[in-house]
Amino acid sequence: MTTLDILIPTCDRPGALAATLTSLTAQTAQPFRVVISDQGERAATERPEVQTALRVLDLHGCPVEVHRHLPRRGMAEQRQFLLEQGRAPYVLFLDDDLILETWVVKQLLGAIRRERCGFVGSAVIGLSYRADVRPHQQAVEFWEGPVTPETVRPGTPAWERYQLHNAANLLHVQERFAPTPEQTRLYKVAWVGGCVLYDRACLEAVGGFGFWRELPEEHAGEDVLAQGRVMARFGGCGVMPSGVYHLELPTTLPNREVDAPKVLEV
Incomplete structure (x- = not known):
């Protein structure tokens, strides 16, 4: 069994997914297992650009598991489904629209x-x-x-840490404090979007994303809520330099009126 499962939710973004998977083929921390949960109108893994990236992963000894997970019940349920497929002690939730430097994992x-x-x-x-x-x-x-537990809730001063992750702020800061992977720095966060590695036992201990049943189908912030609960019991942090770049595509979740950490308790 591999040490790491990389869990990728995707929906109608075959080109972006291919770019993300291609980044994984170049990671120095191989092998790992990749699990994709696809909720698109058409299966992204049927596209040749995605199939090629998957074949390269297989060539590198990284097993790949693809699920057509329908009907859609919201992102929290999609993430909970992926978590339930996890078998490794560590699970990396990775968005389908990112490019990673080779050393990130x-x-x-x-x-x-x-x-x-x-x-x-x-x-x-x-x-x-x-x-x-x-x-x-x-x-x-x-x-x-050492990284220690802390509770971060909306409206508190610590919540304002999110601003560091806007635009390219992190790039500018890490150029001063941690310009290379050999100079890794850990920092305090409100949450981290897009590329988050969990100790699977810790995430499961707080219920994972099982709160999906308490949310309407259209919601946002499910990753923020889960991280907040993990951070309160086990601690969590950001890693600098990041090495993860956003493709800056339009969101697939335009309705963000229900923000999970603002309607459910961290």
């Missing part, structure tokens, strides 16, 4: 093993904002000692 695994916390994440960077420097959104709190 190895860095995340190293960080979570050292800290023995609930999650570590590489926040995504929008490179179209590279020239948009926002000093007022670049406050950072580093973990100088």
Whole structure:
């Protein structure tokens, strides 16, 4: 059994999914297992660009499991389904519209093993904002000692940490403090979007994404709520440098009126 399962929810983004999977083929921390849950109108894995990336992963000894998971019941249920397919001690939830540097997975695994916390994440960077420097959104709190549990809720000062993950703020900060993977720094977060590695036992201990039954089908923030609950019991952090870049496509979840951490308890 591999140490890591990479769990990818996808919906009608075959080109983006192919780019994300191609990034995985170049990761130095192989082998791992990839599980895809596809809720698109047409199966993305039928597209040749996706099939090729999957074949390369298989060539590298990384088994791939693809599920057509329908009907749609919202992102929290989609993530819970993926979690239930997990078998490895670590699970990396990875969005389907990202490009990863070759060292990202190895860095995340190293960080979570050292800290023995609930999650570590590489926040995504929008490179179209590279020239948009926002000093007022670049406050950072580093973990100088071990990562420990903390409760972060909407409306608290710690919640404002999210601003560091806007635009390309993280890129500008890491250029000063952690420009290479050999200079890894861990920092305090409100949450991390897109690329988050969990200790599977910790995520399951807080119920995973089982709260999907308490939410309407159209919702957002399910990853934020799950991370908040893990962080409160086991601790969590961001990893710098990130090495994860957003394709900056339109969201597939336009209705964001119901924000999970604002309607359910962290």
